[in-house]
Amino acid sequence: xxxxxxxxxxxxxxxxxxxxxxxxxxxxxxxxxxxxxxxxxxxxxxxxxxxxxxxxxxxxxxxxxxxxxxxxxxxxxxxxxxxxxxxxxxxxxxxxxxxxxxxxxxxxxxxxxxxxxxxxxxxxxxxxxxxxxxxxxxxxxxxxxxxxxxxxxxxxxxxxxxxxxxxxxxxxxxxxxxxxxxxx
Numbered sequence: 001x002x003x004x005x006x007x008x009x010x011x012x013x014x015x016x017x018x019x020x021x022x023x024x025x026x027x028x029x030x031x032x033x034x035x036x037x038x039x040x041x042x043x044x045x046x047x048x049x050x051x052x053x054x055x056x057x058x059x060x061x062x063x064x065x066x067x068x069x070x071x072x073x074x075x076x077x078x079x080x081x082x083x084x085x086x087x088x089x090x091x092x093x094x095x096x097x098x099x100x101x102x103x104x105x106x107x108x109x110x111x112x113x114x115x116x117x118x119x120x121x122x123x124x125x126x127x128x129x130x131x132x133x134x135x136x137x138x139x140x141x142x143x144x145x146x147x148x149x150x151x152x153x154x155x156x157x158x159x160x161x162x163x164x165x166x167x168x169x170x171x172x173x174x175x176x177x178x179x180x181x182x183x184x
Contacts, residue, residue, distance in 0.1 A: 067099075072089055095156055126140075126141060
């Protein structure tokens with residue numbers, strides 16, 4: 001196993017404009033765009049659960065290891081605000097657990113060290129910046145795997161949308177303010 005400092009000697013990255021890396025850059029950008037939409041949906045779902053516009057943007061809930069627990073607690077805390085409660089809480093927690101694994105892969109690609117791109121084999125070698133028990137120190141990603149991560153984000157985001165729509169469908173719309181007619 002090589003140390004990060006030793007990887008500098010093996011650092012094999014093509015030029016950014018090299019045509020051989022365009023499949024990687026397209027897949028990476030698809031993944032990043034899908035992640036943005038996923039994060040937006042999680043924030044909107046938190047807004048609907050709390051009935052507080054902007055709550056999901058406060059950073060109180062991230063898709064981290066304890067996100068499922070935090071959302072379960074958030075659902076329990078806001079249960080009485082919703083007609084019929086929040087029976088979607090368990091499904092939300094399961095999706096967050098699934099999303100945690102996807103986010104870890106995305107975070108590895110976005111934040112760790114890309115130290116070799118093999119355009120012939122179609123592989124990016126990524127080395128972790130920080131050693132963690134739950135994560136391998138070095139990983140290989142193919143273009144296909146990066147595209148799968150993007151699709152997984154889209155799938156989870158769509159499932160969150162369905163749950164959010166169910167919750168919203170039970171909310172009683174607030175009556176529109178009426179204009180005084182001026183007639184007596």
